[in-house]
Amino acid sequence: MSEILTPVLPESVADATVATWNKKVGDAVKQDEILVEIETDKVMLEVTAPVDGVLSEILQPEGATVTSSQLLGRVTAGAAAAVAPAAPAPASVPAASSAAEAPASPAVRKMMDEANLSRADVDGSGKNGRILKEDVAATTAKAAPAPVTAAPAPVAPAPVAPKAVAGSREETRVPMTRLRARIAERLLEAKQSTAMLTTFNEVNMKPLMDMRNEYKDAFEKKHNTRLGFMSLFVKAATIALQRFPEINASIDGNDIIYRNYCDIGIAVSSDRGLVVPVLRSAEEMGLADIEAAITAYAKKAQAGKLDMSDLSGGSFTITNGGVFGSLLSTPILNPPQSAILGMHSIQKRPMVDANDNIVVLPMMYIALSYDHRIVDGKGAVTFLKTIKELVENPVRILLDV
DSSP states (O other), rough: OEEEEEOOOOOTTTOOOEEEEOTTTTHHHHHHHEEEEESSSOOOEEEEESSSSEEEEEEETOOEEOOOOOOEEEEEEEOOHHHHTTTOGGHHHHHHHHHHHHHBOOHHHHHHTTOOGGGGGGGOSGGOOOOOOOHHHHHHHTTTHHHHHHTTTTTTOOOOOHHHHOOOOOOOOOOOOOOHHHHHHHHHHHHSSSSSSEEEEEOOOOHHHHHHHHHHHHHHHHHSSSSOOOHHHHHHHHHHHHOOOOGGOETTTTTEEEOOOOOOEEEEEEOOOOOOOOOOTTGGOOOOHHHHHHHHHHHHHHTTTHHHHSSOSSSSEEEGGGGGGGGOOOOOOOOSSEEEEEEOEEEEEEEEOOOOOOOEEEEEEEEEEEEETTOOOOOOOOHHHHHHHHHTTTTHHHTTT
């Protein structure tokens, strides 16, 4: 008998919750087949069958809180074959088939068809079990009263339906998932433990859009990935972070930790909630590498396949509410980071150009929320202005000027 154990949880995760058992006791399982899903406050962990056999015992039901290496259940190895013979249904087939093949004349078969009866429904009283007209009539007479008495039953629940249609005032209470509880905890922590402030600017997206439209096909053909706006904002952010190191720093007690690398967290929406996978050393990545990594993270997030290593760390975060239509927002910090960049939807607006002419341009509001304990207003505003200048002149991103 093999044991099913909770995976070893990271140091930052004290316990987890049994989310879903994909098998029931007595079900046959195959080695490496997913038996149970464990939910932590960051990711979903899949526990697979250690051997071929039968799930013989479940010790921790759905909703139970478990710790590292805790016993979840047991699999009886090699017992799958014992389950298979438990299907003696074919033994009843000969009896049914013999009844179905009971002799009947064409007239009797017509009566049976009109009464919606099969030969197995009628007991033949004739020679060798032959079905007679009287047998069909008797069976029909027995069955006839049933629909009459059964008919009123479905009518009883009918008065309930109008309440649902009219709009009931029902309430449904469901437990908060670990991820949602953790998100709530961290957002509240950010509001209570930081001196958070937000500054705004707006970006003319036309130069970036023109460059993308010109080179997107060639880019995709060469790198096998689409050219989006996020990769260019990531590169602009890494350049700006290296110029303003306090934005890339964090507070640890009475110390400030400065980093010479840029681990950029990209906020990704999933069915379970908001997750922030991290691009490690993004300053060394090319645009194609960034786009491919973001696409891979998005797919893993939707499938619930993100690992703890994908989400840990991060020195700066970028979130794009524009994909949902947000025009302007104040993003909340992702502790212990000291800043977060918010992108928004692109909208055409009348703007005044350098020659004082009014032109229609695709504009995006960008926002930088920052911890005022470590970042001064001048640094935050200048950092955001640098992002604006780099995006409005994409060549500067490539030349780092």
